Amino acid sequence: MPNPPTPTRVKPSTLAKTLGRAVIVALLVLLALTFIFPFVWQILISLSALTDVDLLTQTGFPPALQPENFITIFQRVDLARYFFNSFFIAGWVTILQVITCSMAAYAFSRIQWPGRDKVFLLYLATLMVPAVVLMVPNFVVVLKLGMFDDYSGLILPSAFSAYGTFLLRQFMLTVPSSLDEAAAIDGASHWRIFTTIMLPLARPGIIVMAIFAFLFNYNSFFWPLIITKTANLRVLPVGLLQFESSYGQETPLIMAGSLLAMLPPIIIFLVLQKYLVKGIQLGAVKG
Amino acid sequence: MIGSKKKRVAIAMMFLLPNLIGFLIFTAGPIFFSLYMSLTDWALTKHNEFSTEPIRFVGMQNYQRLLVGDESVFFWDYLGNTIFLMIGIPISIAGSLALALLINAKATPQAPRIRIRAGVIALVIGAIVTFFAWLATTPGPLPDPASPLLEMSAEVGLTDKSLFEVARLRSISFTLITAVFSLVIALGLIVGSVFFRTVYYLPSLLASVPMFLFWKTLYRPRGGLINAVLDPALDTIQTIITSTPRFLWYALGIALWTAAIIWAFRLMRSGINKLVHKDAGAAAFIGRTALVLTMLITAYGVGAVLVQAPQQSMLRSGFTSLDRSQTQTIADSLAAEFPTADTAELNLIARNTDGSSPDDAARFFATALPDDALPRTRTIARAQAKPLHDGLTSGDGLTSPEWLLSPSWAKTALVVMGIWTAIGGANMLLYLAGLANIPPELYEAADIDGASGWQRFVHVTWPQLAPTTFFIVVMSVIAGVQGGFEQAMVMTEGKADTITLSYYLYNIGFSDRFELGLACAIAWVMFAMIFVLTIFNFRVGNQLTND
Amino acid sequence: MAQVTLKNVAKVYDKKIRAVEDVNIQITDGEFLVFVGPSGCGKSTTLRMIAGLEEISEGTISIGDHVVNDVHPKDRDIAMVFQNYALYPHMTVYKNMAFGLMLRKLPREKIDKLVRDAAKLLDIAHLLDRKPKALSGGQRQRVALGRAIVREPAVFLFDEPLSNLDAKLRATTRTELKKLHARLKTTTIYVTHDQIEAMTLGDRIVVMSDGRVQQIDTPLNVYKRPANRFVGAFVGATPMNFLEGILESADGRFFFVAGETARIALPAEFSSALADHIGNTLSLGFRPSAMREASPADPQDERITLRTILVEPLGKNADVSCEFPDGTHVLARIDAREDFPVNADVQFTLEMKHVHIFEPGEFGANLVHPPADILAPAAV
Structure with missing residues (x-):
């Protein structure tokens, strides 16, 4: 070396470090506020009287709080029915998916049978096909099976998820095979191994899949829109949109309904966040 | 391996069949069915229980109609809209990474005792500040007659009597903002990164019709929160612009443009070089592309505002919508x-x-x-139609855009909302997981080698995250090509030039024409696009992640 | 209690890969039989076929008087301890042990008594309420053992049960296993790749390689009379030394000639066994402990001269790494002494009663000390 190295950088002082951290925290907080304030604003609108909404940007707070909006919306539109439909459909889809996918995943991960890998490859291949490709033929299938404008048409097509099967199979593969061998020697049948060993051990994976299935179907809009025509079968997104397009001026009521519709996903997320975060990350690593 | 082969097959079928039957009926079968349908003239208006007309096999006719025939005017336009909406993808990916890095910096206190102590202190200070905010802003018993509030309230139709009322409400609002602010700080300190992760993630969880309805109110030209914030800001900018010699702004706009073009050119040259020679370090290419794209767009926007150029070229159709x-x-x-x-x-x-x-x-x-x-x-x-009268550059100086009502701003509005919802979503979680998986020794080695913060990012973080980025890009492109339907349906009803390919498919197949054959053809064209883009992504991704 | 018989058992994967070939073993009631061999030799596959976890491609396996080829594992009256223990992570120790009994629909009081007795026997009674996660490696191993013995099966199967333990724990657990077997007297089949475990535990050892049984015999016989070169090389704490050479005869005596490097006179006892092999290429095998420094009394033509490279004192003994002039490496175990010369030519003598001569090839048969019967039946 021609020149001895000169110490150009010294260790940052504690003050500089603290300042740096404070800047990061400030950024984190400001960003959090950009996500929180819109929702605060939505709550304010939903609590306003119809006549006060247009002034809200000027005053920043409604002159009179009107929490009864949250009741009125139920009277103005059959929101209870939409809630029931959304929960009923998403709930059934979730239950059926958990049953069919976990059983299929067991067959794919734990039983040796000829042709298994080929069938699984077929499952995998369909994951590459975008959902829009399935939309039209499924519409025809539902029409031909007489499930149009019926709960069955809303539930059954989603009850057999190839993605869910894939996810659970990957999860079950991580359970050591010696466990079910031990159970077999202990005297358990396949059904016994499935229910008492595999299901409890794959529980985190099943919860993840169930959350995905529920949230996806709870938020689903395109399919319910094209497959139903009776008002009684409307799910929340469709029902809210119909209400909005007929009573577009009633912003407080629309916001109240929209807030109510957002509550279940928020609660589910807050309660099961641990599983969901893991699941999303697992899906990427294995996928 | 347990039991005889025959028995195993029987048991496997018992487990598999419930799923397999549904899978064949609703997934595997329809794929082939759809391919067949796209080659027919199947339309519910022609082929239904009241008509005996046979479904005709028409070969490639549907595809021909879409790409060059009578539907092509729509198809290419909607394809353009779809691509426009996908501009948001690189921006939101960069944003997700930024959020993940911020969260991962672990800047909030880590030790539980300090966390709680800091949180409580923040809470107490917040409460005091909130209280004084209320004290300071709450109006006295007699409003000052000279207050500017008087003018404002006349403008919005308030009487003198309600003057006091407005001041009171603004005080509550201000107090509320202060309270929320304090609460976020306190929670952030106590709960730490999980709190921020949760808050950032929520919008993506809720990205469905209810939230789109809500954003529709935010985007209202008058009475919407966004323009209420934008208006005063634009007024300020307007004042600055008009009080400065015009040529300065031209010069600044042109300089920005030149810088962006030079940068883009250099990047392209080095990027192509690296792709050709499979040079090491090419992983940074994606990052810089995203960066430059973002910068080009920003520069474009800023330049456009400053030079007050018509926005036709990029935002299309410089006209107001028709009533x-x-x-x-x-x-x-x-x-x-x-x-x-x-x-x-x-x-x-x-x-x-x-x-x-x-x-x-x-x-x-x-x-x-x-x-x-x-x-x-x-x-x-x-x-x-009148020539463009909304947007940042109308003849009256700077005014807020009409957002969803304006064909030149509606797509931008959808992109902004898309970024807001996606930025803290699954992509951020994936980046967080990716960051957690980077071995700390790599950073220690980089420190010993004397890397600065930025160099640590370029040489350690970014290359280590390349597989994650690759996965995110692939998934985002797949979703992007299919996207836009719900947003447009809820927020613009397809007006203001916001129809994307999936919306087009809905219109053709389910809304008014019921031409199922043609709708299937659209779906397969979308599939072809996704396929080609994914192959491309894999090609580039493999080169960039293998160096 | 039961005997286990394997008759012409073979395992074929994908109709091509023959993982296990023609295994014939008669395991008597109460015997402790150890399968040993390098990884991939087919020992685990054989055990899993006995357990019913792998299909038997060819041949028959009987437990007691019944052919069990098509019998489900649960009906074979066996219990198995897995390498990773395979404890159900979501069940407590108690439940883990009781699971098999519950499935057999035993009355609850009976199950409780059996589980507690077994736990007491294995000294894990205080762990019954814990889940496997909260146990140490050794404790888990005991629970796995407990789960096996609580069922009182006719046959115990062990699949490398000690390989996840540290060296010290492995030694003590080995002793306990041996005691446990002495007490329960249940037929036990044990698979390991560790030849020390095999020697110390087994009543008899089955040495396997390449899917085939190489030798079945008592530990001592396997050590002293290896059936072929592979067994000689595999069994024993220090590997056997081998010299390749040609058998010559002169003046009525036999000589083993390893090129230029050595010409070793063979004792007269070998003559009848070697008579047919004159002029053939053979290998000479001897353990390091069969070597000693030559004393003047030893006949010149029974000595070999080696260059010493390195001495590793072990206490009473010392291991000496040596080389023939042509570079062939030989390890000698000699009585330790301080001034042993390094980098010098030293003369060694072979103890001829511990020298083996094998036919060529990895599995060349032992010509001079063949076992009485490589598939020797149990001594019991």
Whole structure:
């Protein structure tokens, strides 16, 4: 070396470090506020009287709080029915998916049978096909099976998820095979191994899949829109949109309904966040 | 391996069948069915229980119609809209990474005791500040008659009597903002990164119709929160602009543009070099591309504002949308000009195109007219619309855009909302997981080698995250090509030039025409696009992640 | 209690890969039989076929008087301890042990008594309420053992049960296993790749390689009379030394000639066994402990001269790494002494009663000390 190295950088002082951290925290907080304030604003609108909404940007707070909006919306539109439909459909889809996918995943991960890998490859291949490709033929299938404008048409097509099967199979593969061998020697049948060993051990994976299935179907809009025509079968997104397009001026009521519709996903997320975060990350690593 | 082969097959089938049957009926079967349908003239209006007309096999006709035939005017336009909405993808990916890095910096205190102590202190300070905010802003018993509030309240139709009321409400609002602010700080300190992760993630969890309805109110030109914030800001900018010599702004705009172009050129050259020579370090290429794209877009926006250039070139159609009476006028003049046209149909189109851009409307009108009528129709439609009067650069100086009502801003509005919802979503979680998986020794080694913060990012973080980025890009592109339907359906009802390919598929297949064969063809064209893009991503991704 | 018989058992994967070939073993009631061999030799596959976890491609396996080829594992009256223990992570120790009994629909009081007795026997009674996660490696191993013995099966199967333990724990657990077997007297089949475990535990050892049984015999016989070169090389704490050479005869005596490097006179006892092999290429095998420093009394033509490279004192003994002039490496175990010369030519003598001569090839048969019967039946 021609020149001895000169110490150009010294260790940052504690003050500089603290300042740096404070800047990061400030950024984190400001960003959090950009996500929180819109929702605060939505709550304010939903609590306003119809006549006060247009002034809200000027005053920043409604002159009179009107929490009864949250009741009125139920009277103005059959929101209870939409809630029931959304929960009923998403709930059934979730239950059926958990049953069919976990059983299929067991067959794919734990039983040796000829042709298994080929069938699984077929499952995998369909994951590459975008959902829009399935939309039209499924519409025809539902029409031909007489499930149009019926709960069955809303539930059954989603009850057999190839993605869910894939996810659970990957999860079950991580359970050591010696466990079910031990159970077999202990005297358990396949059904016994499935229910008492595999299901409890794959529980985190099943919860993840169930959350995905529920949230996806709870938020689903395109399919319910094209497959139903009776008002009684409307799910929340469709029902809210119909209400909005007929009573577009009633912003407080629309916001109240929209807030109510957002509550279940928020609660589910807050309660099961641990599983969901893991699941999303697992899906990427294995996928 | 347990039990005889026959028995195993039987048991496996018992486990598999419930799923397999549904899978064949609703997933695997329909894929082939769809391919077949796309080659037929299947339409529910022609083939239903009241009609015995057979479904005809028409070969590639549907595809031909889409790509070069009578539907191509719509298809290419909607493809353009779809691609426009995908501009948000690189921005939101960069944003997700930024959020993940911020969260991962672990800047909030980590030790539980300090966390709680800091949180409680923040809470107490917040409460005090909130209290004083209330004290300071709450109006006294007698409002000052000279207050600017008086003018404002007259403007929004308030009487003198409610003057006090407005001041009181603003005080509450201000106090509320302070309280929320304090609460976020306190929670952030106590709960730490999980709190921020949760808050950032929520919008993506809720990205469905209810939230789109809510954003629709935010985007209202008047009475919407966004313009309420934007208006005063734009006024300030306007004041600054008008009080500065014009040529300075031209110079600044041109300088920004030049810098962006030079940078983009250099990047392209080095990027191509690296791709050609499979040079090491090419992983940074994606990052810089995203960066430059973002910067080009920003530079464009800023430049456009500063130079006050018309925004036609990028945001298309420099016209306001048509209202109902204008579309009717178009219909009438078209009826006069083309005596052969079906007046009833023209009137119907006039009703349906209420709120469309003139070019959109022209395309719809042209479907009811002879084949070569489109150019003429467009001239008539454009004559009806006023030249662009909204946006940041109207003749009256800077005013807030009309967002969802304006064909030149609606897509941008959707992109902004898309970024807001996606930025803290699954992509951020994936980046967080990716960051957690980077071995700390790599950073220690980089420190010993004397890397600065930025160099640590370029040489350690970014290359280590390359597989994550690759996965995110692939998934985002797949979703992007199919996207836009719900947003447009809820927020613009397809008006203001926001129809994407999936919305187009809905219109063709399920909304008014029920041409299932053609709808399937659209789906397969989308699949082909996804396929090609994914292959491309894999090609580039493999080169960039393998160095 | 039961005997286990394997008759012409073979395992074929994908109709091509023959993982296990023609295994014939008669395991008597109460015997402790150890399968040993390098990884991939087919020992685990054989055990899993006995357990019913792998299909038997060819041949028959009987437990007691019944052919069990098509019998489900649960009906074979066996219990198995897995390498990773395979404890059900979501069940407590108690439940883990009781699971098999519950599935057999035993009355609850009976199950409780059996589980507690077994737990007491294995000294894990205080762990019954814990889940496997909260146990140490050794404790888990005991629970796995407990789960096996609580069922009182006719046959115990062990699949490398000690390989996840540290060296010290492995030694003590080995002793306990041996005691446990002495007490329960249940037929036990044990698979390991560790030849020390095999020697110390087994009543008899089955040495396997390449899917085939190489030798079945008592530990001592396997050590002293290896059936072929592979067994000689595999069994024993220090590997056997081998010299390749040609058998010559002169003046009525036999000589083993390893090129230029050595010409070793062979004792007269070998003559009858070697008579047919004169002029053939053979290998000479001897353990390091069969070597000693030559004393003047030793006949010149029974000595070999080696260059010493390195001495590793072990206490009473010392291991000496040596080389023939042609580079062939030989390890000698000699009585330790301080001034042993390094980098010098030293003369060693072979103890001829511990020298083996094998036919060529990895599995060349032992010509001079063959076992009485490589598939020797149990001594019991």
